[in-house]
Amino acid sequence: MxxxxxxxxxxxxxxxxxxxxxxxxxxxxxxxxxxxxxxxxxxxxxxxxxxxxxxxxxxxxxxxxxxxxxxxxxxxxxxxxxxxxxxxxxxxxxxxxxxxxxxxxxxxxxxxxxxxxxxxxxxxxxxxxxxxxxxELHWQDLCIGTVCGGSDACSGITANPAVGLAFNRLVDAGATCIFEEPGELIGCEAMLRQRGITPEVGQQLYDCIHKADIYYKKMGHDSFSQGNAEGGLTTIEEKSLGSYAKSGNRPIQGLIRPGEIPVTNGLYMMDVVPDGEARWGFPNVSDTAEIVEMAASGCHLVLYTTGSGSVAGAAIAPVIKVCSNPLTYERMSEDMDVNAGRIITEGASLEDVSDELILLIEHVADGQRTKSEALGHREFFLGYKEFCR
Amino acid sequence: MKLISLNRIDNVAVALCDLQAGQEVTLADGSVLTLRDDIAFGHKVAVRSIDEGEKVLKYGLPIGSATRNIEAGGLVHEHNLKSDYVWSI
Incomplete structure (x- = not known):
């Protein structure tokens, strides 16, 4: 590279x-x-x-x-x-x-x-x-983020766990990896606490989910949408476990806020929910806002898992779209970089898809255009938030 | 394979294609399940009877509780499954 x-x-x-x-x-x-x-x-x-x-x-x-x-x-x-x-x-x-x-x-x-x-x-x-x-570019030079959008019942069984395996391999190779979003991990607090590199980090991870829980409640909403239900998901816990799978299982080095650059290599979680009173509206109004925050924390590229099918790319940081749902892939293959749905249709393993992902990341880092780049997608959104520093 | 079970202790499985009521599907353990409802691709089906109040398990973890008795082969979704997550406030 x-x-x-x-x-x-x-x-x-x-x-x-x-x-x-x-x-x-x-x-x-x-x-x-x-x-x-x-x-x-x-x-x-x-x-x-x-x-x-x-x-x-x-x-x-x-x-x-x-x-x-x-x-x-x-x-x-x-x-x-x-x-x-x-x-x-x-x-x-x-x-x-x-x-x-x-x-x-x-x-x-x-x-x-x-x-x-x-x-x-x-x-x-x-x-x-x-x-x-x-x-020359090495894995240690790279920072890779992941977000999910338009999740459905396939996301948690194909694309997200495949990204989790890829994250494990990237972290082991020396890269920096960032996942989020506390509002999508409500119900996973206890598991996250155990994955902190120190008890202090574990507690920060736990507290950040608790903050998200309060914030979303005050907004009168959670991250669960009607589209999720139409895709077959029923509860927030079910959705959260599916999202959690993207993080793999390596220790979590720290909790960062949008725009904070990780100080070491390894796995980080991003806290995207504002501090203090809930007065800035929804923490992330769209997936694009999340991708922008990932880029602001230094992500060179972002793995974007989608079930019902996003077409978005992003300004600055290339987006690799990992499609969880084979039917969506069939309809929208023009927009999808990876068909994780072949786990369902072809009996491929999660390892097969994570191999494909690692190879593609290497090529994209080396200049190969992603589908959204080739189609001209350069979405961008930045809104208001407040964090204590 | 028409259904995928994410953990062997799960009492629901996920449809890998659109399935019709009356259809017979084979489970991972070799037993045969007759579907009571249409199960759309990506939706969940009870692989054994689930009592009202019982935890619904997917990934080997609870994703909520049954709000009524669910017979094996029945669709598990918003009409018979509710979240157990207790909001902080």
């Missing part, structure tokens, strides 16, 4: 420029800059934060995304009067050794001038980002 060596020592598996808007009002200008500069030689991805009111979480996540190992340059698009700390963001980007430019629409004199200047800035970066050296 080969990766892109950044000046801060990180190694990326992709080499992209991101254009980020810091408030919804700057979205169109940012989008036009992407439209005019994106190419297959050097992809330019659109990301952004829609809110005007300040949010420390969004600031932190955005700073981590703009210094992600897969990112070589950043064009920041600000309207001018929003509360996002744009100078701080630019400084973080530049201190990381990445290319950085900022367009302030109110200072440029409006839409057209801002687009023009943004396009110039992005074009000026392209040769510099293209010249980033490629170096």
């Amino acid at each position: 080969k990766g892109y060596l950044r000046k801060d020592g990180q190694k990326g598996i992709r080499n992209v420029i991101v254009v980020t808007y810091l408030v919804e009002c700057a979205h169109h200008v940012a989008e036009e800059i992407v439209r005019e500069t994106d190419s297959s030689h050097l992809p330019v991805h659109l990301i952004g934060f829609g809110g005007c009111a300040p949010n420390a979480y969004a600031q932190w996540v955005m700073e981590r995304l703009c210094t992600h190992p897969n990112v070589g340059g950043v064009v920041i698009v600000s309207l001018g009067c929003e509360n996002f700390l744009r100078d701080q963001l630019l400084q973080v980007v530049k201190e990381s050794g990445r290319e950085g430019a900022m367009i302030v629409i109110q200072e440029e004199g409006g839409t057209s001038a801002s687009i023009r200047k943004g396009v110039e800035a992005a074009r000026a970066m392209i040769p510099v980002v293209q010249a980033v050296p490629k170096v």
Whole structure:
């Protein structure tokens, strides 16, 4: 495997420029800059934060995304009067050794001038980002996340346990792996507590599920959807055990919040549920929000298991879709990277699917495009949250 | 194989294809089960009778309790299975 060596020592598996808007009002200008500069030689991805009111979480996540190992340059698009700390963001980007430019629409004199200047800035970066050296990439350099979406009764018997086996092998090979989501693990608290590398970590894992339980209750909801029931799942415990299977069975090194980068290799759990009073709405409004948080914690790529069939990819971090359901795979194979449903239809073993996954991860890390990348998917969502730090 | 059992102590199995009421299916232990309901792909069927209040087991772990008596071969879903998870507050 080969990766892109950044000046801060990180190694990326992709080499992209991101254009980020810091408030919804700057979205169109940012989008036009992407439209005019994106190419297959050097992809330019659109990301952004829609809110005007300040949010420390969004600031932190955005700073981590703009210094992600897969990112070589950043064009920041600000309207001018929003509360996002744009100078701080630019400084973080530049201190990381990445290319950085900022367009302030109110200072440029409006839409057209801002687009023009943004396009110039992005074009000026392209040769510099293209010249980033490629170096040998090892499993120890890689961070891999996993999320699930559109789960059904197949997820817990095919794709999720297959990802769990792959996680065991990745962790054993020295990689860093991250799973989540406490709201989907309600009912698994006692098992998680036993897997902490220390009793303290075990207790943190337990407490984080307890917090999620309270939070979701206050929201008047849990992560169980009507789609889950239509797929054959009946209770939250049943769904949680199916989701839990993705984590494999290696010891858990720690609990991280979105945007925190794991300090060692090994397996980590991400706590995505805000701290304090439930006042920011649902912890994750969509699977894309979860993938974005995984990328913000340094994931080079994300394994996305799906039963009823998601088509989503993501900006910055490639997404490998692992389809649990053979009927879904048949209907939507264009969007699916791995057919874990062959465990059902062909009698394949979980080990067979995890072998396929490891090989594919190696190829994707080495530059092979995933299905969602080839189809142009670059979903992105970043909302409001609050964490105690 | 038409049904998959995830743990030998489970009292439910998962349909690997759409199954019809009246159909006979062979279980992992070789015994034959006659289905009482249509069981859609991915849905659960009781592989033995389950009493009201009894734990429903999948992965060898409880996924809730039966809210009524369920006969072997019957569909197990929202109409006869409820979560036992006790919310923290």
